[in-house]
Amino acid sequence: MSVLAYIESPGGHFKKSGFEVATYASKVAAALNTNAVAVVIGKVENAGSLGQYGISKVIQVNGDSLVNFDSQVFTKVLSSIYQEVGANTLIMSHTANGKSMAGRLAIRLNAGCISGVNALPNTSGGFTVSKSVYSGKATATYGINTPDRVITVMGNSIQPQSTGSAVDVENKSLDLGGGKVKVVEVKSEEGGVPLPEAELVVSAGRGMKGPENWGIIEDLASALGAATACSRPVADADWRPHHEHVGQTGVAIRPNLYIAVGISGAIQHLAGVNNSKVIVVINKDPEAPFFKAADYGVVGDLFEVVPKLTAAIKKYKNQ
Amino acid sequence: MNILVCISKTPDTTAKISFKSDDTEYNSDGVTFIMNPYDEWYALVRALEITEQNGGSVTVINVGPASNDIVIRKALAIGASDAVRVDIDAPDSYVVASNIAAHAKSKTYDLIFLGKETIDYNGSEVGAMVAELLDLPYASYVTKLDINGNQATVTRELEGGEEVSQIDGSFVLSAAKGLAEQRIPNMKGIMMAKSKPLNVVAPIQADARVHVAKYTVPPAKAGVKMIDPDNMDELVRLLHEEAKVI
Numbered sequence: 001m002s003v004l005a006y007i008e009s010p011g012g013h014f015k016k017s018g019f020e021v022a023t024y025a026s027k028v029a030a031a032l033n034t035n036a037v038a039v040v041i042g043k044v045e046n047a048g049s050l051g052q053y054g055i056s057k058v059i060q061v062n063g064d065s066l067v068n069f070d071s072q073v074f075t076k077v078l079s080s081i082y083q084e085v086g087a088n089t090l091i092m093s094h095t096a097n098g099k100s101m102a103g104r105l106a107i108r109l110n111a112g113c114i115s116g117v118n119a120l121p122n123t124s125g126g127f128t129v130s131k132s133v134y135s136g137k138a139t140a141t142y143g144i145n146t147p148d149r150v151i152t153v154m155g156n157s158i159q160p161q162s163t164g165s166a167v168d169v170e171n172k173s174l175d176l177g178g179g180k181v182k183v184v185e186v187k188s189e190e191g192g193v194p195l196p197e198a199e200l201v202v203s204a205g206r207g208m209k210g211p212e213n214w215g216i217i218e219d220l221a222s223a224l225g226a227a228t229a230c231s232r233p234v235a236d237a238d239w240r241p242h243h244e245h246v247g248q249t250g251v252a253i254r255p256n257l258y259i260a261v262g263i264s265g266a267i268q269h270l271a272g273v274n275n276s277k278v279i280v281v282i283n284k285d286p287e288a289p290f291f292k293a294a295d296y297g298v299v300g301d302l303f304e305v306v307p308k309l310t311a312a313i314k315k316y317k318n319q
Numbered sequence: 320m321n322i323l324v325c326i327s328k329t330p331d332t333t334a335k336i337s338f339k340s341d342d343t344e345y346n347s348d349g350v351t352f353i354m355n356p357y358d359e360w361y362a363l364v365r366a367l368e369i370t371e372q373n374g375g376s377v378t379v380i381n382v383g384p385a386s387n388d389i390v391i392r393k394a395l396a397i398g399a400s401d402a403v404r405v406d407i408d409a410p411d412s413y414v415v416a417s418n419i420a421a422h423a424k425s426k427t428y429d430l431i432f433l434g435k436e437t438i439d440y441n442g443s444e445v446g447a448m449v450a451e452l453l454d455l456p457y458a459s460y461v462t463k464l465d466i467n468g469n470q471a472t473v474t475r476e477l478e479g480g481e482e483v484s485q486i487d488g489s490f491v492l493s494a495a496k497g498l499a500e501q502r503i504p505n506m507k508g509i510m511m512a513k514s515k516p517l518n519v520v521a522p523i524q525a526d527a528r529v530h531v532a533k534y535t536v537p538p539a540k541a542g543v544k545m546i547d548p549d550n551m552d553e554l555v556r557l558l559h560e561e562a563k564v565i
C-alpha cells in the first residue's frame with residue numbers, strides 16, 4: 001500500500017508547500033515501509049524534480065477538463081489515481097484547494113480525514129497524527145479508525161528536504177468529463193512573499209496610526225525578505241488589504257519569525273500567530289498582553305525602534 | 320430560492336481550555352459558546368440577503384444536542400425562517416456531514432452554505448464532504464457571491480490571490496470574510512425567533528472515522544527576553560545566534 005501525495009502546481013510551478021508535502025509523504029512512506037508516489041495535475045515543468053524530496057515516481061495527469069481547478073473533477077482524478085497505485089494514504093497541502101478536496105476524497109475513498117496536521121504521524125503500533133486546536137491553546141492527537149486516510153499538512157510544519165535525484169514522470173491523459181464550475185479569472189497578487197508560505201513575517205497594528213506610515217514596515221520586511229501582515233482593525237479600516245489580516249478570523253500562520261509592531265496581542269490575534277517559532281514584540285506599552293506570548297520584547301516607540309531595527313538588519317546582511 | 324445554512328457551536332475564543340477523561344475529552348464546564356463566526360457573520364447573512372432580494376427562505380441546520388438550541392435560536396433571531404437540529408452529539412466531521420447531506424436529500428434546497436471553517440478545530444472538512452455526498456460543485460472560501468437567475472458568480476480566496484468562477488445550478492458554498500456584514504439580532508427578531516419552527520430529527524446511522532486519542536497543552540513560553548530599544552544590533556544578534564531564525 002503506497003502513500004500518494006498530491007502536489008499542487010498553481011500557474012505550472014510547484015511552491016514551497018508542495019515540497020513540504022512531498023517530503024512529508026516520503027517520510028510517512030519510509031515509516032510504513034512503502035514508497036511515495038506523487039501526482040500532479042496539469043502541465044508542470046520538471047515534475048520529476050519531486051524525486052529530490054524522496055518521491056519514487058511522479059504521475060502527471062493531463063486532460064481538457066483539468067486546466068482550471070474544480071474540486072469535483074480533481075477529486076475524481078485523484079481517487080482514480082489513488083485506486084490505480086493501490087494507496088492507503090493520501091497527503092495534500094492545507095491550502096484553499098487542498099482543503100476543498102480533502103473532505104470530498106474522504107467520502108469517495110471511505111477514508112478518515114485529518115486536516116491541518118502539524119507533525120509527522122506516529123506509526124508505531126497504529127497511525128496517530130497531531131494538529132493544533134482551540135486557537136493554538138492545545139494539540140489534539142488523532143487516531144484514524146479506517147484503513148484509508150486523507151491528510152492535509154499545515155504550511156511550515158516540516159522542512160522540505162532535497163537529498164535525492166529526479167525521477168521518471170509517467171504521463172497520463174484522463175478525461176472524466178467537465179465539471180460545472182467555469183473559472184473566468186485568476187488574479188494573483190503582485191510581487192512579495194505570499195503570507196501563508198512566508199518564513200519571516202513583519203506585522204503591524206493600530207499602533208501605526210494610519211496607512212501612510214506603513215513605509216517603515218515595508219522597509220523592515222524588505223530588509224529581511226519577509227511578508228507583511230496586519231491586525232484585524234487595520235484590515236477593517238482598509239489601511240491594509242484583507243489578505244494580510246491574521247488571527248482567528250483571518251489567516252493562521254506559523255512562520256519561523258513573527259515581528260509584531262504596535263499590536264496589543266488580543267487573544268483573537270494570537271490565535272492566528274501563536275504557532276510561530278519565534279515572536280518579537282515591539283510596543284510602547286510594557287503591559288501589552290502580547291509580551292506574554294513573545295520570545296523577545298522591545299518597549300519603545302515603534303516610529304523610532306522599527307527604523308533602528310531595519311538599519312541593524314541591513315548592517316548584519318552586509319557583513 | 321431556498322437556502323440551507325449549516326451552523327455550528329464553538330467555544331468563545333477567550334474561553335479557558337481544559338480537558339477531562341484522562342485528556343481525551345474537551346471540558347465544556349463553564350465555557351461560553353457562540354455561533355461559529357463564519358457561519359453567522361458571512362454564510363447566514365449572505366443567504367438572508369439573497370432571499371430578501373430573490374424571494375425564498377433560509378433554513379438553518381445544526382447537528383448537535385439540545386444544548387445547541389441557543390445558537391439555533393440566535394440564527395432564527397437574525398432572520399432564518401426555520402431550523403432543523405439533528406439530535407446527536409456528533410463524534411467527528413464525517414458524522415456531521417452525513418447527517419446534513421441526509422437532510423438535504425430529503426428536501427429541495429437550491430444552495431447550501433456554511434462557514435469556511437469552525438474557529439475551534441479549523442478543519443474545513445464538512446463543506447467538502449457534504450458536496451461530495453450530494454455530488455454537487457463546491458465553491459470554497461468565497462468572499463463575493465452574485466446570483467443571476469440560475470447562474471452564480473463567485474470569488475474564491477486563494478493563497479496569494481483570488482479566483483472568479485461561474486457555476487450553474489445548485490452548489491455548496493463555504494463563506495469567508497468579506498461575503499457579508501455581521502447582523503446583530505434586534506428585539507423583534509428575538510421575539511419572533513421564539514415561535515419559529517425548530518424541528519428536531521433523529522440522526523442517521525454513521526460511524527466516526529477519526530477520534531481524538533489525546534489532547535495536550537503546549538509548554539508555556541520560557542518567558543520574554545527584553546531588549547534595550549537603543550540596541551537593535553543585540554536583537555539581530557539574538558535572532559541569528561540564539562533563535563537561529565535569520
Ligand SMILES: Cc1cc2nc3c(=O)[nH]c(=O)nc-3n(C[C@H](O)[C@H](O)[C@H](O)COP(=O)(O)OP(=O)(O)OC[C@H]3O[C@@H](n4cnc5c(N)ncnc54)[C@H](O)[C@@H]3O)c2cc1C
Pocket residue numbers: 204205206207208230231232233234245246247248249250261262263264265266267268269272282283284285288300301302303356
Ligand atoms: C470574534 C472576534 C474575532 C476577532 N478576530 C481577530 C483577528 O482575526 N485578528 C485580529 O488581529 N484581531 C481580531 N479581533 C480583534 C481583537 O480582539 C483586537 O481588537 C485587535 O487584534 C486589536 O488590534 P491591534 O492590536 O492592532 O490594536 P490595539 O488593540 O488598539 O493595539 C494597538 C497597540 O499598539 C500600541 N502602540 C500604539 N502606539 C504605539 C507606538 N507609537 N509605538 C509602539 N506601540 C504603539 C499600543 O500600546 C497597543 O498595544 C477579533 C475580535 C473578536 C471579538
